[in-house]
Amino acid sequence: MVPSRVTFLRELVSSVSSRPMGSPWILGVAVILTVCLSVCGLEIPLEIEQPPTITKQAPSSLIAFPLEDNFTLQCEARGNPAPEYHWTKNGQSFNPHQDHQLMKEGNSGTFVIPNGRNITHYGGRYRCLASNKLGMAVTEETDFIVPNVPKFPKETIKPIVVDEGQPIVLECNPPTGIPPRDIYWMTVAKSTNDSDKAAAVSNATLLRKPRLMSPPGAETVVRLADGDDLHLECIPEGLPTPVIHWAKMEETLPAKANLLNYGKRLTISGVSAEDDGTYTCEAGNSAGNTAHAFHVIVEEPPRWVRKPENVLGTPGSDVRLSCSATGKPPPTITWMMNGHVLEDLPASHRQILNGELLLRHVTPQDSAVYQCQASNRHGTILANANVMVLNLAPMILTEDKQEYGAMMGATVFLHCRTFSSPPSVISWTKDKERINSVEGERFSIQKDGSLCIHSVQKTDSGMYSCFASNAEGRASISAALHIKDPTKIMEPPQDLQVLKGATANFTCQAEYDKSLRRDFEIRWEKGGTSLSITENPRYIVEGGVLQIVNVSHSDHGFYACVARTGLDQDRAVAQLTVLDVPGRPLVLILAEHQNRSVKLYWVPGDSHNITITDFIIEYEESQWEPGRWKELSRVAGNHTSARLQLHGHLDYRFRVSAVSGVGRGPASEPTERYMTPPSAPDKNPKAIKSEGNSPQEMSIHWEPLLPIEYNGPGLEYKVSYRRRGVEKHWQEHMVKRNHIIVRNTPTFVPYEVKVQARNVLGWAPEPEVFTLYSGEDIPTAAPDDVAVEVMNSTLIRVTWAPVPQHHLRGHLRGYLIQLRRLLDLLNMDHTLKDKQSLTVYGDRNQTQIHGVVPYSEYNLTVSVFNGRGSSPGSKPVTFRTPEGVPGKISILKATNAQSNSITLVWVPPLKANGILTGYLLQYQISDNVTGLLSPRSVNISGPDSAKWVVSDLEAVSKYKFFLSACSRTGCGPAIREDGQTIPEASASSASRSEITHQLVIGSMCAAVIFTFVVLIACFIKRNKAGKYSVKENEDLRSYQQPQNKNGSYGYSDTERRVCQDSLRYINQNGKANVSAESLEDCGESLMDCSESLDDCGDDDDRFGEDGSFIGEYSSCKDVRLGGVRGTAPNS
Structure with a gap:
């Protein structure tokens, strides 16, 4: 005896509540609906025997159109045992396997009908039946329609007799066929005998009240199915011709209603229930009216309201299958079991009531496939429902020991899909030794048994168990849950604006959770599609960087960075905006034509993602410079038109280009040609100026008009001039060139000049008057009151008085200063001829000159110059410069290092700049640890000193020595030399090596002296004993160099004593102490000296007036050839 459902549920609840205290808390749920489980689309595991369930079936109708290759009638089902398939055609058994022309598909009931000649043989209504030992599932019928050419049946057509002038209706009942059908009417022409006709004339007016020739009667009932097309037609007759009016009773005509055939036919395509009602057709004229009513009933084929559902029941329970459908007329509900109508099957426990099938006290024998069929005159629908009656222990369909991963904060489902009869109680536990682990609002069990955990946390990780139990048994599975840190993009891509052709990064x-590093990847997408690096080599992905090389317009768009693992992902989107020069403007139109202007319209091209700032309008004319485009106008980027002002007598074309922050885009296609009429010139020449090639003439020049400014043929100029303030009348000349020479003019007097243009059509406007001057002449007087103020040893200030205008005789251009160095005050016996010219441009009366040689005597003259030339020089002014501080010492060398002393030898400075009084020596010990110590100072008196022994030094120590030359003005810049003392033990050996060292150096010095003697002899032989004049050095470069800010100029001294002291020191008694290192240093120092002179190697001033060689002007290159550095002899 199967317990009642109440007893079963009471036992189920008591078994859960009777668990002992202290055991793990169990969250459980029982599906307490009924003892049987009714689920739409119940899926029973195929491991359990079950009747067939249809999974695929053919449509309700299938039309064999001629262009199709074949036609498939599908039928597939699932079940255990595997179903067998049978077909019926037109209610009779049909076996596709016996027809060799049909193509069958294995393991299903599907077959294919090929499109061939005998395809009409297969037309009919098909139904598939899938069956096994537990039942039979049935599909809906499929109407396979094979269209053919409509044919009228053979019939005897009786002649219709009608009076001429009377209306007649010819009926046509076309044969059925697949719509759309085209219906044509034809007439058979026959001749008539006019001799049999008679005519009568009358003044009477004939009126005839309307009547409907079709349809007959006062009303008609029209039935059609939902979705069909409605056609209502009225054909009236009467005189005058009646007018037809259509209406719908108590409603307006539907919006989709159409009137055809002059209002006689009303059509509504695809009718629905809203189109149901009474429509009237009323025909009327002046004699009366008539009407006809159409009662339109829109019927519907059956439609499901509720399909029967699969039911899993236990033996002894009641099973209720509900089935309801709607339609017009209301469909008839028929129940079947395994394809057989239930009324034909005897059973005392089955009952059909109001469309529901009730099975009482079911047994396993009631397991079957039940069909509910709803039908009316417009169609039939059928639905299957499986009823399974059995007791079954729980089967957990989810795989055991699955592992789930979820990110913190996410919602996770742990699946536990079960099947049992009666239904199972589902419960979940976590970590058997833990209590209250799956309770609370975050945990819930779904209808399918899955455990849902909201907002998961790290503590939710662990092992979970799912238990399913019913009266037949118990089953369980386990699952592991791992909670991971979420993946999060920390540095998202940023929006980019990139020029076309550049690279975007x-x-x-x-x-991300490091345990998922194997699954982690960063993927790039554009528009939801992954970027393919292999298909597009311009994409380079390295690390987290996407590089797009040679960006083009197609790359514009949104790019997504997707960082993902096997459990989650995060995404960030950035936009790439590709910038480029604007596209070419389109659709250029010329409008509003006038004689000298036209309006140009255009459509802007693509801005390429950056604002257009300007439009440049260019023109090309075919007369003067055909093919060359020039800018005519420029308008703001928000304009799309411009009024163009044009010159006359030109054949124009125009084009437009756009400009943005990226650059200028390509030009548009040019417009058609536009010709302007000729006219007089609009303007006169500008930039009129005069030039005088001689004092007695004036050459007038001007900028000629451009050819496009001629405005017509025959351009020439009228030149008018007169002396300002002297002449009243203008002298005029017509010329075609752009200059004219006026002769026999006074020197540098003002003239009024104007130039006017004209062509064959007339004169330009009245020209502007310019004041020009006739030719210049050389100034006749030099500046007066020239004075020199000595500022210091190297700087002087020169002042003068301006030259009166009548002596200037031209436009003042500037002043020329001639500066001559007469004496070196250190060598009074030798006269110098050094000369330099300096130019002061503009109207100035003073300047400063830098770089004069200290302790020297100069004289100076000033002259003025204009465009013609310069005046004679002013009276010479003689002045002397004071002493200055000496220059830097040429050579300093630390030698003969002892344990407590170092010997310093040096060469005097190349530039004494006065009388030497002695030297200042400073030295200090240098220690890497303690740093630099305070220096010691020694004053060395006597200008001829060239050696000094520094004593009282510490052994094995590094020293820095600083030596500077001094005069009565002060001491000059210091030269630095480093030296190091030696240990006491090696001092004696150093003395012995010093003697040997000196012998070697002495021999080398002798060789150097011999070389100098040979060089001097060569020079003497070359120049023999002739006399040469000293060439004055005029520095023309200063004529072109700009002035300093204070108006002064740099000064170059050409008389330098380069090597005199060095040679004197080397030649002392032939006892020079020279080391190899000294020779190298000497060469470097003398090379520096050479670079400081003004081409001393090539200057002719090396020779005196008598042709003799002057040592103090010797080239540094000559000394360098000797390769010698001299040191003081050891005392």
Whole structure:
């Protein structure tokens, strides 16, 4: 005896509540609906025997159109045992396997009908039946329609007799066929005999009240199915011709209603229930009216309200199958079991009531496939429902020991899909030794048994168990849950604006759970599609960087960085905006034509993602410079038109280009030609100026008009001039060139000049008057009151008085200063001829001159110059410069290092700049640890000193020595030399090596002296004993160099004592102490000296007036050839 459902549920609840205290808390749920489980689309595991369930079936109708290759009638089902398939055609058994022309598909009931000649043989209504030992499932019928050519049946057509002038209706009942059908009417022409006709004339007016020839009667009932097309037609007759009016009773005509055939036919395509009602057709004229009513009933084929559902029941329970459908007329509900109508099957426990099938006290024998069929005159629908009656222990369909991963904060489902009869109680536990682990609002069990955990946390990780139990048994599975840190993009890509052809770089960095590093990847997408690096080599992905090389317009769009693992992902989107020069403007139109202007319209091209700032309008004319485009106008980027002002007598074309922040885009296609009429010139020449090639003439020049400014043929100029303030009348000349020479003019007097243009059509406007001057002449007087103020030893200030205008005789251009160095005050016996010219441009009366040689005597003259030339020089002014501080010492060398002393030898400075009084020596010990110590100072008196022994030094110590030359003005810049003392033990050996060292150096010095003697002899032989004049050095470069800010100029001294002291020191008694290192240093120092002179190697001033060689002007290159550095002899 199967217990009642109440007893079963009471036992189920008591078994859960009777668990002992202290055991793990169990969250459980029982599906307490009924003892049987009714689920739409119940899926029973195929491991359990079950009747067939249809999974695929053919449509309700299938039309064999001629262009199709074949036609498939599908039938597939699932069940255990595997179903067998049978077909019926037109209610009779049909076996596709016996027809060799049909193609069958294995393991299903599907077959294919090929499109061939005998395809009409297969037309009919098909139904598939899938069956096994537990039942039979049935599909709906499929109407396979094979269209053919409509044919009228053979019939005897009786002649219709009608009076001429009377209306007649010819009926046509076309044969059925697949719509659309085209219906044509034809007439058979026959001749008539006019001799049999008679005519009568009357003044009477004939009126005839309307009547309907079709349809007959006062009303008609029209039935059609939902979705069909409605056609209502009225054909009236009467005189005058009646007018037809259509209406719908108590409603307006539907919006989709159409009137055809002059209002006689009303059509509504695809009718629905809203189109149901009474429509009237009323025909009327002046004699009366008539009407006809159409009662339109829109019927519907059956439609499901509720399909029967699969039911899993236990033996002894009641099973209720509900089935309801709607339609017009209301469909008839028929129940079947395994394809057989239930009324034909005897059973005392089955009952059909109001469309529901009730099975009482079911047994396993009631397991079957039940069909509910709803039908009316417009169609039939059928639905299957499986009823399974059995007791079954729980089967957990989810795989055991699955592992789930979820990110913190997410919602996770742990699946536990079960099947049992009666239904199972589902419960979940976590970590058997833990209590209250799956309770609370975050945990819930779904209808399918899955455990849902909201907002998961790290503590939710662990092992979970799912238990399913019913009266027949118990089953369980386990699952592991791992909670991971979420993946998060920390450095999302940023929006980029990139020029076309450049490279775009998107950067994307993310954080993720390190346990998922094998699954982690960063993927790039555009428009939801992954970027393919292999298909597009312009994409380069390295790390978290996407590089797009040679960006083009197609790359514009949104790019997504997707950082993902096997459990989650994060994404960030950035936009790439590709910038480029604007596209070419389109559709250029010329409008509003006038004689000298036209309006140009255009459509802007693509801005390429940056604002257009300007439009440049260019023109090309075919007369003067055909093919050359020039800018005519420029308008703001928000304009799309411009009024163009044009010159006359030109054949124009125009084009437009756009400009943005990126650059200028390509030009548009040119417009058609536009010709302007000729006219007089609009303007006169500008930039009129005069030039005088001689004092007695004036050459007038001007900028000629451009050819496009002629405005017509025959351009020439009228030149008018007169002396300002002297002449009243203008002298005029017509010329075609752009200059004219006026002769026999006074020197540098003002003239009024104007130039006017004209062509064959007339004169330009009245020209502007310019004041010009006739030719210049050389100034006749030099500046007066020239004075020199000595500022210091190297700087002087020169002042003068301006030259009166009548002596200037031209436009003042500037002043020329001639500066001559007469004496070196250190060598009074030798006269110098050094000369330099300096130019002061503009109207100035003073300047400063830098770089004069200290302790020297100069004289100076000033002259003025204009465009013609310069005046004679002013009276010479003689002045002397004071002493200055000496220059830097040429050579300093630390030698003969002892344990407590170092010997310093040096060469005097190349530039004494006065009388030497002695030297200042400073030295200090240098220690890497303690740093530099305070220096000691020694004053060395006597200008001829060239050696000094520094004593009282510490052994094995590094020293820095600083030596500077001094005069009565002060001491000059210091030269630095480093030296190091030696240990006491090696001092004696150093003395012995010093003697040997001196012998070697002495021999080398002798060789150097011999070389100098040979060089001097060569020079003497070359120049023999002739006399040469000293060439004055005029520095023309200063004529072109700009002035300093204070109006002064740099000064170059050409008389330098380069090597005199060095040679004197080397030649002392032939006892020079020279080392190899000294020779190298000497060469470097003398080379520096050479670079400081003004081409001293090539200057003719090396020779005196008598042709003799002057040592103090010797080239440094000559000394360098000797390769010698001299040191003081050891005392």
